[in-house]
Amino acid sequence: MKISAKYIVCASAALLLASCDLDKNLEGQYVSGDQKEDIIGNRPNLITAEVNALASTLNVFGTISDDANTYHNDFGVAAVSLAYEQGGQDMPSTTSGYNWFGTALNYSDRLYTSTLDELIWKTFYNHMKAANNVLTLTEGSEDPSMLIYRGQALAARAYDYLNLAQTYQFTYAGHESALCVPIVLETMSDEDLQNNPRATVQEVYDQIMSDLNQAIELLDGYDNGTNKDQIDIYVAYGLRARANLLMQNWAEAAADAERAMAGGSPYSRDDVSKPSFNSASANSWLWGVMISPDNDVVTTGIINWPSHLCSLTGNGYTTLTGAYRFITNTLYDWIPSTDIRKQWFLSPENTSSLIDGQTVSGESVVDYFGLTPYVNVKFGPYQDVLGNTTNSQDWALMRVEEMILIKAEGEAMSGNVAAAKSTLEDFVKTYRDPEYTCTANSAQELQDEIWMQRRVELWGEGFSLFDILRLKKPIERKGTNYEAIVQYNLPAESQIMIYRIPQCEMETNQGISDDQNNPAAEQPTV
Template sequence: MKNIKYFLIKLLIVLTLPGCEEFLDSKPSKDLVVPVNLMDLSALLDNSSVMNVSPSISLISSDDVFTTESGWLGFRQDWERDAYLWRKEVYEGVTFVPDWSLPYMQVFYANIVLEQLEKINTKPSEQELYNRVMGSALFYRANAFFELSQLYTPFYSWNDKTEGMGIPLKLDADINNWEKRASLQETYDQIASDIKAAAELLPDKPVFPNRPSKQAAYALLARMFLASEEYVQAELYADLSLQINSELIDYSYLASASTMPVPQYVYPIPFDNPEVIYFQQLANDSFHSSELVFVDSTLYNSYHERDLRKQLFFYENFSLGGANFQGSYTGTFMKFSGLAINELYLISAESKARLNKIPEAMSMLNSLLVTRYETSDYMEYMTNSQEEALQIILIERRKELLFRGTNRWSDLRRLNRDPRFAVTLERSIGDKNATLIPGDSRYVLPIPEVELDYNDLEQNP
């Protein structure tokens, strides 16, 4: 274990410093111990501070949040302020961009594991562990590629095979071999291929929620297909994942177990949440912990007074400017960005509605929402209209999955293509006004300039 920890420290140094190719050009040092057995490789992937963290810019740029001028000025980093106002040069002068570098660090770890697995002679008694480690590496790589695709590539629709530039698909651990940008089609093909291969290898459920599983792989496929408008596949994999486990928390139990309203800084969602399929959280940036970052007022006011989510997810802080969010599935102030059963219910419901399976769609939605109210207070949604069903489901999706980063940002990119659901975002900070219209090029972030200095990549428009 000492060797693996030392290896991780060296990796972090290599990946976060410019000119890291010089490190690899030198002869290997005897004190750099590469993991060579299955337990070491498993330990490398169990490094949650790297592997279970996702980009946070998708939350600050979404319409889930707003802040005051004091809150905006209090953000520690310039890129946070720029992202909040959707500025084009969001990374100007930034030498380390975690939203880009962190997913590629995960890809690097995964590729090291996959390459080392090819060199291991596995005993029959180790086959289960071998499969889990390989499946996990493929899952982590696919998840990182997907997160990157939602930030740094144009929207992709699986059905019309949208053309455009994807991301560099790094499939080996040699950082001297850097890839050009793949096409959008190649990017999504690689993501789907990795996840499907992972699903064949992983156990149905994990021992620990920070580890991938077959259920998590199916859930990630459902999320990816929904984000790319492939609703047949989204429904298929959401339902396959729910067949493994479909347990939901009864929020009335959480409400009765706490003082109402929930006191400030008491997090009502348990850490051992049975809805969590795969644990992941957004990177910890200063806006996460600011008292002056509030939930969007229109969104907050959309919750019915008898909706237990309004009581559990927020505490009112109107003297400072609004209501703060405290309903994260991490059980702390950190924001959950992983995969959970409630998301699968909503993916399944929307996909069924898109496919004109209205009774099944509404049944799936009602099965979720009845657990968010006292049973006697809940009135089931009923409709035979596809458009009304979609309107209802998308409103409830917004209310259920807020503050989860990629979910809302991906939804904005996807739904803005449909005039029925498109929204124009507006923000004001002092004398600074910003507007983000549907289809705006700023829904695609620029590749960090520091990355372009070292790799011959084409910049986004």
Template structure:
């Protein structure tokens, strides 16, 4: 690749393919310079919309890495691929490693090989979002007082903060205690030209989090001003003030800034306008449309999108049980058996999965017949409804949740408990009102309440790409014993802190980045060894 920096090559290609002519070219085809862009935006801030749309277009793409990989991969469709990769690395999402399951490498941790397709997909996808965000940030005066420009600038800053938050937890261990450890290269609008020539080394964990917190702090301030001046997002693919507070709550939770996390989660609840789904709402397959009142942020998918037209190269194909796709042939996705058995009968979430008799009280006749017809085993998920709630549909145009208001209540409860507040009451109130009227939290210590919140996060956010971040920040072992994993070769008990838990920087990046050497990568270690099941 002539020593060109692969991050910039890849993301420049992605950005160029999503239609940003309004921002980057003049009508006669000449390229607009940075100073010209700023002048255009000063005169007409709405011109930045193309750049902002480019950011969120990166979240859902049809095989965006085909050229980089030199092959078509049916698990290559944007950020939902990352969600599936990480969920399969853990112990709560169970699936059979067979010829129709595209997440076998994630189940067995061969995705940690630095030549793996999954490693390249993950790296490219996250830096593609970062590159598009950098383009927006670079084109807008950071001191702008125009509400529309403030809103667009906040989109870039918040999306970049989110992307680095994801990367930081995949390529290094906890923030606390690892501040000086190597994390990931920092590419911003300010250093991208230099990085293209000289490469970019791994920044420390602390340096990455300094960028994460600076970006999200600025986004909160900008969105506060923009929304006070009447700027409202067009739909939930964009980041509102509530979502920005929610992202900052996640960041503070990860950094163990407990009081700040509780405050941000509280603000997110206050300004979101969202309400948790009621027990009646989730007594049936749900979580398929951003129109649901509990969604704060999501990936909006249209029937005409390439991922949908493909039929099977999309998130619902792999995750969904009641639509048509890979799940029908791979045996679907199950919950960890021991986790399922620990759910009280009074908790509505028990019906989000088939029971030991392969039934669920949450299914109507058509849904039950579809599940039975597909031959799913016990514990298969029926949490996610098919598109338009039509069983066996082949139109996989489901929206995909990125943040729900329920998460904010759980962050608030944990953070309050860990900062000396009454997290127990917050947790009990949420669960009793929205999931299990008979629930009582028996924990009394802060750590006990934190563990109880973790249990409810495992249920509430199952399959939504959040569990791995909890495993890492809470220093959990990846213990699959007793989970009913169908392949004995996938039954692991990996101690917290094991090097295999960290993703490795792809070989292509090491070779193309002049500032990185083989010695800069995370350690190469053997795949975990299977253990006897319980």
């Protein structure tokens, strides 16, 4: 039985306010060398708190909300990932007011005054602030723990730049001299920050690679174990694999991805034969946001990622209002019937082996939640309890499966087609589809096949738009199950695909003039 929207539970919580004032100094002041020694020697808990902020600032309620306005898409990096997915071509959803990512769906969030634009900007720059705080506090230390913290902070900052660079400018290849985003370092003063121009794409990627190279050196031998919210050597290699893929350093991307793969193992076919992708305890996860039931995004009730993406929660916009996330019928049809990933979505006949035969309160799962064809059942509820009203599922930031696909693409595009086919076939046959055979025979055909595999394997995890931009693909929604009002077809590298520098930054950073912002693009029409 479909649950009425009137039963949505939303608890109040204190808002964590943030601004585009990118003050990089701990507690608003610079820390001198003597002060740093005092902190390291006498206040280690402060450093630990700053390190913990590297994880916590990715999972925050209240980045753009305030006492006057509460935005139900204001829950950190998982919300940013959903915005990227809604801006692609693989996640149809309602265009009603219950879809808090509707502006990404119709591209009206590309206005520099949009709240989603502000959320993306602040999410990554606030995370970068935490990284720079750690770098300030640990500079010059030879303590082994401090060196690990420095490595984590450098990798975290590179992660932020990787996301920002792909959001606010077209992909690296062919756009190296284009204006990107301001570079913010721990050594910068308030005056520097208030007059900080956009760096070029090349300059941003140079900073990314410098940070990652240092991080890998500092994190050598460090494994995060069960603390998947901590960056370790495998995550650092994975981030550099992403960067090398974007820069078309194909062989280097493959090598780094293989090194990252040593940190985990893929979900087995049995693992993903039920709703999953909800716990950082999975061996597949190299890095993730670990979310506890007492976290702000959980205690809000519905301002969290399961509320907007999980089709099996007992308390969310999905199940309580029908604002589900679907796969496109065309991508669904592409998945072979022997591939378990086809079951991550309901068939046109409204069936999936992941939930068939299961009941909630005496009703079938489909009837209880009001599920319809093509809706996803990929993401499991908290503690795998169908209808659980607690939305405390973890959020994946990096899985080993992504690294396998990067390795295959890097091999293909560096000229080793046979190795790439072997890498791809071994993964898909072993873990997803025992009948799979890769029919691609050239590097380009393999890259296209791997893109399709990424679209299925990583569906819903925030990669859709970035892959379209990286591969310079068009967006094609016409003739699919997108609502007619958003069935856009957009040529590759349409200006509307990337965001504008948000108003909050334009008003506080004198280093970026209006004519240096990305051009305004008209909202597309069908």
